[in-house]
Amino acid sequence: MTAAARQRFQTLVTEFGVAIDRLCAGYERDDARAAELRQDVWLGVWRALPSFREEATWRTWVFRVAHNVASSHVRRRIRDRSTPVAHPSDDLAPDPQGSPERQRSNAERRERLRTAIAGLRPIDRQVILLYLEDLSQAEIADITGITRTNVSTRIGRIKAELTRTLQETSR
Amino acid sequence: MTENDALRALWHTRPAPPPIDLDQVRRAARRTARRVRFRNVGEWAASVVLVPGFLFVAMRPGLPWLSRVASVCISLAAVVISVWTWRYGRMRALPNPDESTSVFMRAYIDQVYRQAEFLRTTPRWYFGPLAVGVLLFYLGFLLERPDVWAGSLLRLAATMALFGVLLVANLTVANHLRGQAQALEDAFDEEG
Numbered sequence: 001m002t003a004a005a006r007q008r009f010q011t012l013v014t015e016f017g018v019a020i021d022r023l024c025a026g027y028e029r030d031d032a033r034a035a036e037l038r039q040d041v042w043l044g045v046w047r048a049l050p051s052f053r054e055e056a057t058w059r060t061w062v063f064r065v066a067h068n069v070a071s072s073h074v075r076r077r078i079r080d081r082s083t084p085v086a087h088p089s090d091d092l093a094p095d096p097q098g099s100p101e102r103q104r105s106n107a108e109r110r111e112r113l114r115t116a117i118a119g120l121r122p123i124d125r126q127v128i129l130l131y132l133e134d135l136s137q138a139e140i141a142d143i144t145g146i147t148r149t150n151v152s153t154r155i156g157r158i159k160a161e162l163t164r165t166l167q168e169t170s171r
Numbered sequence: 172m173t174e175n176d177a178l179r180a181l182w183h184t185r186p187a188p189p190p191i192d193l194d195q196v197r198r199a200a201r202r203t204a205r206r207v208r209f210r211n212v213g214e215w216a217a218s219v220v221l222v223p224g225f226l227f228v229a230m231r232p233g234l235p236w237l238s239r240v241a242s243v244c245i246s247l248a249a250v251v252i253s254v255w256t257w258r259y260g261r262m263r264a265l266p267n268p269d270e271s272t273s274v275f276m277r278a279y280i281d282q283v284y285r286q287a288e289f290l291r292t293t294p295r296w297y298f299g300p301l302a303v304g305v306l307l308f309y310l311g312f313l314l315e316r317p318d319v320w321a322g323s324l325l326r327l328a329a330t331m332a333l334f335g336v337l338l339v340a341n342l343t344v345a346n347h348l349r350g351q352a353q354a355l356e357d358a359f360d361e362e363g
Contacts, residue, residue, distance in 0.1 A: 021188035038188065068275045106184050113181055126272060132182040145273030162178060 005049055012045060016062050019133050023063075026129045027070045029118045037073055044069040056142070063135065064143045067126050109166065116165040120158065127151060128158045222249050237311030241304050248300035255296045259289050276355070283352040290345035298338050305330050 020041055021034075028034035044065045052061055117125055123144065130140045137155070141148040228234075229242030270278075309327035313320050 018185075018187050022182060022185050025185060064271065067272050068270070071272060071276060106181065110181055110184055113178070123272075132179050134179065143271060145271030159178060 009046055009049060012058065012062055013042065016059070020062070020066055023066055023070065023129050023133070025114055026117045026125060026132075027073060029115060033073075037070060040073075041066045041069045059135070060139050060142055063130060063133070063139075067130075067143060071122065071126075112166055112169045113162065116162050116169075120161075124154060124158050127154050128162070131155050131159075222246055222253070225249055235311035235315035237314060238308045239311070241307035241311060244307065245301060245304035248304050251300060252297055259285070280352050280355050283348055283355065287345045287348035287352060290341045290348065293341045294338060297341075298334055302331070302334055305334075 021038055024034045024037040024041065025031075028037050045062060048065050052058075056064070117128060120128065123146070126144055127140055127146075130143060135143070137148050137151045140151045140155075144151070146154075225242055225246035229239050229246065234242070305327070309323045309330075312323040316323070
């Protein structure tokens with residue numbers, strides 16, 4: 001691996017580190033597993049780096065690799081027939097902004113959203129996680145390999161589903 | 172703020188993660204490469220040891236002629252099994268992880284189906300040739316060495332029972348893999 005590649009990798013980690021962390025949290029409800037997945041994703045990025053082609057943007061490329069690595073976790077889950085464990089996590093730790101009550105409420109709602117996302121079908125989970133990271137429908141279609149129309153329909157349906165779940169669980 | 176924006180805003184309130192240790196990533200990459208190399212060498216070594224092993228048995232003095240022929244047959248069967256395993260049984264490289272998920276998953280699901288088919292057909296290319304060889308091997312003893320017929324019969328029965336157990340295990344795993352591939356197909360079904 002050249003110095004330029006190492007530099008590029010470092011830049012990708014800096015630029016997309018937080019987004020990838022959220023993505024992993026969406027795939028794995030257990031924090032320890034999410035941390036493992038995060039490590040695997042970056043390992044995948046590191047190994048795939050020499051194959052980067054200029055056809056894609058770095059953002060699309062990183063998310064593609066990340067979702068394929070995360071899909072492998074889904075495969076293992078299906079193989080193991082294991083059930084994800086929901087832990088009250090350090091995700092409930094206060095955010096640096098807002099009143100403590102508001103921070104706590106946000107953290108609880110975020111945890112419920114995380115649980116709802118983790119319960120989605122794999123392809124739906126992938127689409128909504130990309131949507132939540134502000135990727136365009138064209139980018140999501142490019143990453144997942146499904147049509148743009150399908151992406152659009154799917155996003156509408158999943159958002160309605162998630163909003164309903166959040167409202168139901170907050171009662 | 173719309174409900175859509177609210178979902179995004181809520182999702183983005185997750186606290187920043189601790190930084191990634193780049194050295195740890197590099198070490199993990201090296202470990203993976205080593206593991207793949209080790210597995211490949213292991214597969215190669217197994218096929219190299221198997222064939223001369225059976226030929227050595229064929230040359231043992233005092234062996235009935237039918238058993239000698241059978242040993243050569245088993246040795247040939249071992250060659251067929253090695254080639255077949257190398258040709259159809261090994262895991263093929265998956266597409267680059269930067270392919271779209273549907274391409275990547277399709278390749279993986281096809282691979283699982285291939286593995287299931289590989290195991291499902293073991294009676295044809297694995298147990299069939301080996302069982303015929305083993306049967307002839309002990310038949311040689313039964314015909315030419317009636318003094319040891321009871322022991323030969325017992326060993327033949329034990330070997331066939333072992334084959335039976337392995338056969339059932341292979342077919343069970345093949346069914347399990349097929350089910351797994353179908354579950355993956357359902358999970359990643361684009362139309363769902």
